[in-house]
Amino acid sequence: MAILVTGGAGYIGSHTVLALHEAGEAVVVLDNLATGFAAFVPEGVPLVTGDVADEALVERTIDTHGIDAIIHFAGSVVVPDSLADPLGYYRNNTMAARNLIAVAVRRGIDRFIFSSTAAVYGNPEHMPVREDAPTRPLSPYGTSKLMTEIMLHDTARAHGLHYVVLRYFNVAGADPKARVGLATAGATHLLKVAVEAALGRREAIEVFGTDYPTPDGSCIRDFIHVSDLAEAHRAALVYLRGGGHSATLNCGYGRGYSVLETIAAVRRVSGRDFTVRHVGRREGDIMTMIADNALMRATLDFTPRYDDLDAIVAHALAWEDRLAREPDLLTHQGGPA
DSSP states (O other): OEEEEETTTSHHHHHHHHHHHHTTOOEEEEEOOSSOOGGGSOTTSOEEESOTTOHHHHHHHHHHHTEEEEEEOOSOOOHHHHHHOHHHHIIIIIIHHHHHHHHHHHTTOOEEEEEEEGGGGOSOSSSSBOTTSOOOOSSHHHHHHHHHHHHHHHHHHHHOOEEEEEEEOEEEOOOTTSSSOOOOTTOOOHHHHHHHHHTTSSSOEEEEOSOSSSTTSSOEEOEEEHHHHHHHHHHHHHHHHTTOOOEEEEESOSOOEEHHHHHHHHHHHHTOOOOEEEEOOOTTOOSEEOBOOHHHHHHSOOOOSOOOHHHHHHHHHHHHHHHHHOTTGGGOOOOOO
């Protein structure tokens, strides 16, 4: 039997595929390569190029490879883009997830892990935020993810599906061995942008708002290393295989760093200065987001290894250095399914 990983050639998906593959799991990747890279799929892992919303393709893939679990990453993830194109986000995230869940039900797949987001909380009233906090998304991105969570809950009740929803906080860094990392052109991730500015690949980094009621006026984020997040997915799969009940879990370290503190960390670790521009607040941005991760720690057999902002920055810098040294790194087309 095998695990289907949708979006497995993208940033978080590729790290999870790597973790599963190294653990000896049989993995199949489904990705349309709109923002992913075939080069990120390990040798020996089948890559099916196509759209997760294509039910016929998903059914063929499940039947061909004997899929018995699904980890769903595929989707659109940029908050400002979702404000400009809400219908596109509901198509790519919510409608595509609905089609994927429908195929899972038809094919009797009862283990499903979903890539969600802390954006479902909006601006929480209490911090750190628990999983039972009110969900009030500020963007179509957050709403599209919350709608999928609701579909999973309702489908589980009707059809016996067992799922784990992982609500990510701010994912950052890269594989410690620099095998994969964030390579999407024009990425908007704070740490990625800061690292590119430190390396001279961006003219400057913009800080959207320095007048928030926080210690330094900038937004506060709870970063989690992408490789730790990948291991959390593997732990969630083990949990479901062991008969675990459906669960919704926060994925963060439970500590916050402001935007300005994060920029200072990039300067410190890289040893380079760069231009920082203070601009107005950006619509859809959340002021403070810190995870209460007690439920995740109690539910999953998972211990983070990279809970250190400087380590996250160092791994991101090493990945960017590899991209600069190997300009053809992302052009490998991968093997057929």
